[in-house]
Amino acid sequence: MEKQNIIDLCGQYGIIPNHIEIIRMNERVLAKINSGQEYFLKGEPADKTYWEACCIYAAALLEHGMNVTHYEKFVDDTYIIQTDDKVFSLERSLSGEPMEFVTYREIAEIGRLLGIQHCISMKIPTPFITATSWSMFGGNQTDAIGDYDENELSFLDFMKHYKSHPLFSKIEFLYREYRQSIHEIWSVLPQVAVQGDFCYYNMLRGIDGNLSIFDFNIAGNEVYLNECIAVGVYHSWYVPYKGKLNEDERFQLFIESYTKERPFQVIEGANFSQLKAIIRAFRYDRVEEGILLNNELEQELFLQETLLILEDAH
Secondary structure, eight states: OHHHHHHHHHHHHTTTOEEEEEEESSSEEEEEEEEESEEEEEEEEHHHHOOOOOOHHHHHHHHOOOOBBOOOOOOOOOOEOOOOOEEEEEEOOOOOOSSBBOOOHHHHHHHHHHHHHHHTTTTSOOOOBBBBBTTOOOOOSSSTTSOOOHOOOOOOHHHHHHTTTTTTTHHHHHHHHHHHHHHHGGGGOOOEEEOOOSSSSOOOOOOOOOEEEOOOOOOOEEEEEHHHHHHHHHHHHHHHOSSSSOOOHHHHHHHHHHHHHHHHHEEEHHHHHHHHHHHHHOHHHHHHHTTTTTOHHHHHHHHHHHHHHTTTOO
């Protein structure tokens, strides 16, 4: 793609560039556009209808007061332009700086904003027909977002490596018991549209400490409790952190901030501990690290910790 193609695409959005910086130009295109205001033009092979739905959802959050990406519309009042092999969107640049780590303030704010997002989503119609990459019980028939079940795949990897360990049978029993119990009520848990990757690396921190949210290209429908716990576990155990709170304290802070905005329904509270246990125990990066352990003592401690995480929910 030449710069003239980028100029032509911007023209369809009513934007005349005075400077173009090409950041990426391969199967996926990313260009920074300056026309008095800064924009990002993004393009990649994708389904036009789905990407349009992502933009519609972001616009709905923006309309309800969330500080999220503003996608531009072009002449026919839609967001997405399709070329021969790619779809393109144009979004306004958000203010703020990327976060290299989080403190208790960001953990609390991310929890609060996730609760707000879920409250807004409950008031608006979802534009999606698929789930997100956080989801469970997709069946693992393909690698498509909303189809595969990463939690189950992580457990299967764990099983292949540790099936002969004396603690495995207890771990497997609790895991399958919790999964079955949660599966039975999954369809009646509150669930509508979400951004799909509500993580610190998709946020910018402003000079006032406020966070802005971008990257809606894997948005979809999700069980709110599932996303809440998964996002909380990720930011409490796996994100670079500066502060004095331990992981459990960070998670508690996250949940308290979330539930101030959207209190759990009774059915969510009743299933919270078991869902947290299987998400925490079988998060893919935790399992990957556990499989790579070569020291027998470290392996034993890893299995004991896995069992303890599950037993704490029993």
